[in-house]
Each structure stands twice: as structure tokens, then as C-alpha cells.
Amino acid sequence: MTLDKEELGSGERDAADDYKPSQRRRDRERYRRARARRATAIGALSTLVTAVVLYLVVVSAPGWPRTKETFFDREYAREALPKVLEGLWLNVRLLLICGAAVLVLGILIAVARTLRGPVFFPLRFLAAAYTDFFRGLPLIINLMIVVLGVPALRLQGVTVDPVLLGGTALTLTYSAYVAEVFRAGIESVHPSQRAAARSLGLSNRQALRYVVLPQAVRRQVPPLLNDLVSLQKDTGLVSIGGAVDAVRAADIIVGRSLNYTPYIVAGLVFVALTIPMTRFTDWVTARMDRRQAQGGAI
């Protein structure tokens, strides 16, 4: 309160008293407000009309009563929700653990692939082979091989837990994707940056660590989060090994009742989980844009 008073009491107030907007300016402002109101009204009306059209199109479809019964049954939704949420906990844990592993592995592979010098050729070759192979291999086949195939080898000390094996398969595939994202980031850093770092007396390793990687990673945040959202949805595929995730929990009820509502519930739960992540991506992107604009001004 005191702050407000001080502010009001300062010279600004007097200046405001002296200033009288011209008639033309007031007209202009009135016109703009009118236009804004009109735009809002038209927007609201158009939204309403669109909603009504969509509603009528769906509801007037000949199969609507049956579809409503099989996809939007309140009873089954109520039954499915707790089980789907219980399954979702598995998806969330897999996302957190695999997500961390993917980021670490991805950056290592990307760095290995961008190392210079003939001595690193085998490393570069292996990293390239890894990304080529696992990016090309369909995730579902990768999962089948790891979850169902690895235990068949009967290796001593290797787990047969389908969740751990499934997580391994997810990490293999996604670290290949993410490595390519990181590599693109590393290669997008202008060579002059590296040259400048070297001329300051930093070693190659230091230039990579303190100059190239920070810029590369920051630039790649949006595509990385994109891959993370994708990983989140694919965590459900570990259910081929018998683990019950959110989607399989819905499957179980659908199989018993032949009613699809649980799928809708599971779908919405995933969307609800994805939206905060998407908004976070947007926020990070916007913040980086602001920073870059600021840097440009200096």
C-alpha cells in the first residue's frame, strides 16, 4: 500500500494530470475496443457453431447409440480408472528410469560419433552402426527379441523380469534416436566456436565440454522433449512381456466385458500425462527464444 501511495505521489501523477488524450486518440481507442469485442463475439459464436456441428454429426450417425454404449459407458469408466491408474504407475516409473538412461547413453553415443581424429575411427564406426541399427529396427521387434528372446538364452545372472528387459529394449531404441538429436545439435554449433575455444587455450576435450555441448544440448531441448513424450507412450509396449501397464489394464476389462470404454479412459490418462510435458516443452522453447533474442540485441 505504502509503495502505491509513494508511486502515485511522485511526479508521474502530475504528468498524468497534465496529459489529456486528444479526441482523435480517444476515438481510435473506442474503435479498437469495439473491434476487440466484436472479434471476441465472432470467435465465441464460431466456436459454438463448430461444436454444435461436430456434436450433430457424431450424434446423428446411425451407429451412435451403439458407439456411445461401447465406448462411453460410465460404469465401465468408473471400474477401469483405478486399475488404469495403477498400471500407469508402471509407465511413469519406466519413463523416469528409461528417460534418464536414454539421455546419458544418447549423449555418449553422439559424442563418440562426433569425435575427431583417425584413432577414434572404430568408436565412430560403432556409434554409427548402433544408431543405424536401432533406429531402423521396429521397436516392437526389438522388444520381442529382448523380452522373449534374451531369457531363452538362459544366461547366468541375466534377469528374466519382463519389465527390466522391456526397459532395456526401450533404452536401446530411444538412445539411438536421442543420439541423433544430440549429434545434430553438436554439428549445429558453428566451427568458429570450437576454434575460438581452442585459441583461448582450451583442450579439445574442454572445448567440447564447456563450449560445444552446452550450446548443442540447449538447442535440442524441444526435439528431446518430443522424444521423451514419445517414449512415455511406448512404455506401454512392455506389456508384451506380461507386465500390466495402463493399456493392458484396460485390455483386461475390455476382454472380459467386450466394452471399449476402458481404452478411452487409458487414452485420456495418457493425454493428461502428456499435456503438462507438452506445455513444458513450449515454455522451454519460448524461454530459449527470448534468451536468444536478447543475445542478438547485445
Add this chain to the structure above:
Amino acid sequence: MHPAPRALRRAAVAVVLLAAAVSCAPQPEEPGEPSSSAGSTCEKGELATRTSGKLTIATDEPAYEPWFKDGKPANGKGFESAVAYAVADRLGYAKDKVAWQTVPFNKAFAPGEKTFDFDINQVSISEERKKAVDFSSGYYDVRQAVVALKGSKAARAKSIAELKGVKLGAQVGTTSLDYIDDVVRPAQPAAVYGKNDQAKSALKNGQVDAIVVDLPTAFYITGAEVTDATIVGQFEQQGGTPEQFGLVLDKGSALTSCVSRAVDTLREDGTLAKIEQQWLSDAVDAPVLK
């Protein structure tokens, strides 16, 4: 510039589009349009089938033994293939008038037009499922059985209580899974597989101690597929009504009563028993778990 008339024009366009969209939506089928006459009388060979003059029967792929043989439903071999042809014959469709179709289990009951006349896929009849589809009369009384690797702890179980500490698995959407959840109630939650094949490989690899399948499948698994496995035992029927497999028809299908009548006749004249004897003959005795 005249903003108001333009907005009006746009609104008019929107309304026209709306009207078009609504009128373009597919019209409801006339109820029983081609079927009302033929459907009620079950005239042989002249039912209101999807393709007139032909009977389209659906099942999933792969088609498992002993229900089908060699994965080819159309060869007439295997229990369900034989039943399907017997029903078709009873309805007045000779072998060459039967067309087979592959429909995944969880698509067989999707709303919307069906591409088949009936589906035969070891689907157990239940009151809950009857809300979504029509069932014919049951063509097979099924029992659920537990399969475990020979010499394992699970294989030595003599009662349901002894199975509580065992890691069990089953295929999703089966009554086998319901038996685990409702009858055994194991300490560890059941592993749930999309297909019996995955459950079998998990059993082989020791990812589960035992799996629950229907008895004929259990005999086939232990006899041909996982030969170092054994049938631990079968469950008793739960409740008063026996669990039965039924043919799946579209909800409100005009054919349901005809197909049901055909199945009933086949049961009465002993045809079903004969087919069962031929294809599921070894599925007779396994110790009952109490």
C-alpha cells in the same frame, strides 16, 4: 467494407455446411431390410447373410490347435473348423458356400457393420459379454487347466491353495485370467499376455511358473509345443452354469436364432459329441484342483 453482412454470409455458409454434413452422414440401415422374411424362418441356404448365398465365418489368426489344424480354418480339420462346417451344413450352406475371414479377437465385437456372419474363436459366453454381442447356444463345455514345467514347484501343486504362491500367467481377454484373479487369487499379480504364444514362451523361459489355458489347449501345449511341461490340474466349474464357448454374432443379428437352433440340433443328434471325440479326444482326464 461491410463487416456485418460478410459475417452473416459466413454464418449462412456454416449452416449450409452443417446441413450437408448431417445429411451426408450414412443413413441407418432399414431394420431387417433383406432379412425379415428369410431370417425368421431359417430357410436352408437362404439366410440374410452378408454375401447372399454364402456364409462368412470369421476367426483370429493364428488359428490354434487343437481348435484348428495347420492354421488353416478352411480345411475342415480341428474341432472348431469341424463345428463351423457342421453348423453351416445345418443352415444349408455346403462346404463350397463357406467363406473364411480373419478377424482379430478384439475387433470381432467392435460396433459398426460386421463383415462376417458369425465368429468362432473359443469365446466363452457370459452375461456381461451378451450386452455387446449375440451368442449362439454353447457348442462346447470348457474347463480351465493349469500348465507348469515338469519338476517345478508349481507342477507339484495338488490344490488351489498351493498355487497361491506361484507366479501365474494367462492370455488377456480369456476366462483363464478370470480364474486366476477370482479363484486362485495369487500373492503376485498375474502376468497378462496378448497371445497364448507369448504366455507359452514366458513359461518356457521361466518368467512365469505356470499358465492357465483351457483344457484342450493345455493338452496340445503339453503334448506338442512345450513338451517338458505338464498339466497340473483343471479347475472345477465355477457357479451353477458351465462355461461354454459360443459362436459370436453381431448384436441383434437376424441370424442368431437360426444359428442357435443349428447348434442345438447338432448337440441333440450327437454330432457335436462326435466332433469332440474326433478332435479333442485326449482332453478327458486331468486331476481336479480344489
